[in-house]
Amino acid sequence: MSQTADFSVVVSDAAAKRIAAILSASGPEASALRISVEGGGCSGFSYKYDLTNAAEPDDVVIDRDGARVLIDPMSLTFMEGAVVDFVDDLMGQSFQIRNPNAVASCGCGTSFSV
Template identity: 45%
Template sequence: MTVQNESAAATEGAQTEAAHKVVMSDAAAAKAKALLDQEGRDDLALRIAVQPGGCAGLRYQLFFDDRSLDGDLVVDFGGVNLAVDRMSAPYVEGATIDFVDSIEKQGFTIDNPNATGSCACGDSFN
C-alpha cells in the first residue's frame, strides 16, 4: 500500500506523519537524498526494518532497498521514499529518524517511543 498522496497532501517535505507513522527529519531526508544523488540512483527507497538480534532482542536495519515487498508502507519525505514492511510497522510506529552531524557523532539516529529498553552499546532494543 502506497500513501505518498496522503503525505503530500498533509504537507510537503519532512516532518509529516502518515500511514506507517514514522517521521523523517529534514536533515535525515536531505542526507538520504544526497547519498542517492551521489550514487545516481532514483530507484531506491530508504527502508527501516526490525529484525531479531542483539543483546536486547531486536535490532534496527536502515538501508537503501530496490525491492518492493508485499504490504510495504511507503511515504515520501523530501524526495526520498521511506519504506516500512508490514511486520516491522508496529515496532517503529511513532519513531523519528534523524541525521546527526556533530563533533561527537555522525550518522542516522532512530528515536523510538516503543522501545522499553536497550543494550548498553545502543545497538539493539526491546
C-alpha cells in the first residue's frame, strides 16, 4: 500500500496547479505524475517525469489540490527536502526542482550532482 508523504518533498502551489491540469487533460490514461532520479545527464543524475496510473507499493504519494505525485524510495533519498515547482517565464515553462542535496547542476536544470 502506498504511503502518504511526510512532506520531506514539497510540491509548490504552481506545480500542483500545473500537475492537476495535466492530469485532468490526460483523462483516464494518467492519475499521477511520477518523479524519479536516474543516473546520467551532464551532472551525474537527472530527473525523469512520467504520467502513470499505478503507484508502486513502496511509493511516497503526495496529494495536493488535485495533483498526485509519486516518488520511489531510491529517488526520495536524492530528493529529501526538495521543492517541486513550476515556472512560467520568458525562457519558457518547466518543472524545476530546488534540491538542497544538489551540490552542482547543469544549465538546463534537469541534471545535478550530490
